[in-house]
Amino acid sequence: EMTDVAIIGAGPAGLTLANLLQRNGISCVVLEARDRSYVEERQRAGILDHYGSEIFAAAGLAEAVIAGAPREQFLELRYEGEPHLFDGPAHAGGRSGVLVPQQLLVRRLLTTFLAGGGDLRFATPVDRINIKENRMVYAGGELTASYIAGCDGFHGVSRRSIPAAALTTYSFDHGIGWYTVLADAPPPRHALMGISEHGFAAQFGRGPKASRFYLQYDLGAGDPREWPDDHTWDQLRLRLGDPALPTGPITDREIVEMRSFVTEPMAYANLFLAGDAAHIITPMGAKGMNLALADAGVLATALTAALHDGDDAALRSYSDTCLRRTWDYQEFSRWFTEMVHDAAAAEDPFRRRLAKARFDRLWTNPKAADWFADMMAGTALI
Ligand code: FAS
Numbered sequence: 001e002m003t004d005v006a007i008i009g010a011g012p013a014g015l016t017l018a019n020l021l022q023r024n025g026i027s028c029v030v031l032e033a034r035d036r037s038y039v040e041e042r043q044r045a046g047i048l049d050h051y052g053s054e055i056f057a058a059a060g061l062a063e064a065v066i067a068g069a070p071r072e073q074f075l076e077l078r079y080e081g082e083p084h085l086f087d088g089p090a091h092a093g094g095r096s097g098v099l100v101p102q103q104l105l106v107r108r109l110l111t112t113f114l115a116g117g118g119d120l121r122f123a124t125p126v127d128r129i130n131i132k133e134n135r136m137v138y139a140g141g142e143l144t145a146s147y148i149a150g151c152d153g154f155h156g157v158s159r160r161s162i163p164a165a166a167l168t169t170y171s172f173d174h175g176i177g178w179y180t181v182l183a184d185a186p187p188p189r190h191a192l193m194g195i196s197e198h199g200f201a202a203q204f205g206r207g208p209k210a211s212r213f214y215l216q217y218d219l220g221a222g223d224p225r226e227w228p229d230d231h232t233w234d235q236l237r238l239r240l241g242d243p244a245l246p247t248g249p250i251t252d253r254e255i256v257e258m259r260s261f262v263t264e265p266m267a268y269a270n271l272f273l274a275g276d277a278a279h280i281i282t283p284m285g286a287k288g289m290n291l292a293l294a295d296a297g298v299l300a301t302a303l304t305a306a307l308h309d310g311d312d313a314a315l316r317s318y319s320d321t322c323l324r325r326t327w328d329y330q331e332f333s334r335w336f337t338e339m340v341h342d343a344a345a346a347e348d349p350f351r352r353r354l355a356k357a358r359f360d361r362l363w364t365n366p367k368a369a370d371w372f373a374d375m376m377a378g379t380a381l382i
Pocket of ligand 1: 008009010011012013014031032033034039044045046047102124125126127151152153154155156157254256274275276277283286287288289290292
């Protein structure tokens with residue numbers, strides 16, 4: 001069986017690429033390991049940045065994919081209980097992200113692709129890729145393609161199919177524990193972060209009746225999922241500087257690994273890696289899903305030029321183009337991580353003071369504030 005582009009994985013990267021190629025009249029097949037309900041239910045990211053929403057708008061997909069999503073306006077940063085309201089759009093020329101849960105974005109991308117007659121095969125894990133022959137082997141069949149897009153996430157098959165000698169990988173452990181809980185607690189007025197010597201905490205809305213909380217925890221002090229809920233709420237009230245924080249039943253408890261990973265290059269022969277298959281970034285700064293969409297946007301344009309006009313220049317520079325944004329976001333995420341976590345670096349007063357200087361700059365230097373807002377909107381590199 002033969003197609004122009006085979007896409008491995010139906011996450012944000014794979015489904016964005018599939019929709020963009022479909023709009024450009026390029027034939028593609030999506031092979032997804034899991035079943036539809038798994039793909040549609042997985043709760044992860046919550047913010048689509050401006051750059052990401054522009055990818056959909058430019059393809060005429062904004063209505064189908066992000067209609068009704070509320071605009072992201074203020075970020076409230078409470079420093080030792082002192083509130084500071086950061087108005088991102090005011091510093092980024094009116095550009096802002098939108099609040100859309102990843103599973104909603106994926107569901108809409110999926111529906112749109114299928115409605116356009118897209119060929120998406122669930123429960124079809126790709127077992128092996130023969131890169132020389134552009135052939136994928138899966139249980140019950142084989143698929144050959146002119147190009148293969150590895151959108152199969154960090155644990156997928158595509159990165160592993162590239163000879164190790166051809167890749168350089170970078171990984172970094174931020175040495176910070178992050179505990180996240182989902183609770184039926186009313187969402188905050190604005191996205192909220194608490195920065196203090198007690199440790200970082202954050203609260204984001206997840207729909208009208210729920211909140212996603214994050215708490216930094218000491219890696220050496222046991223598993224926070226064992227904490228009694230009262231202790232979790234005590235810590236959140238303390239760190240968010242709000243003794244009257246409204247609570248509610250905790251419905252999900254997870255540990256988020258604070259690690260980063262980048263593969264170079266993101267392409268080998270006619271196999272192109274996109275999203276988590278190529279890089280992992282911490283949720284600090286909400287760039288994981290947005291990097292996946294950015295890669296998919298670059299790859300869709302490059303594949304269309306190659307297949308429609310025989311011009312493969314953009315394909316050849318795909319990896320460099322995506323790595324420039326990837327490393328810029330990795331640096332931003334690390335900068336942000338240190339700014340909000342090092343206030344609790346009890347053992348290192350110098351780092352504590354550096355973090356405070358970084359924070360103060362946002363309110364004293366308008367150019368620094370503009371840069372921060374542009375990074376949040378994802379438009380700093382444009
Ligand atoms: P995905 O992992 O989403 O999708 C890969 C797909 O490939 C999956 O559907 C998988 O089933 C499929 N697949 C794997 N192997 C296959 C094979 N062999 N054959 C066929 N299919 C295969 N990002 C943010 O921006 N903000 C956040 O707040 C945030 N929070 C997160 C919280 C958690 C707990 C986690 C784990 C991640 C979070 N992320 C966040 C990052 C996350 O959103 C990822 O960046 C995003 O899902 C990446 O999308 P994809 O690259 O499409 O990979």
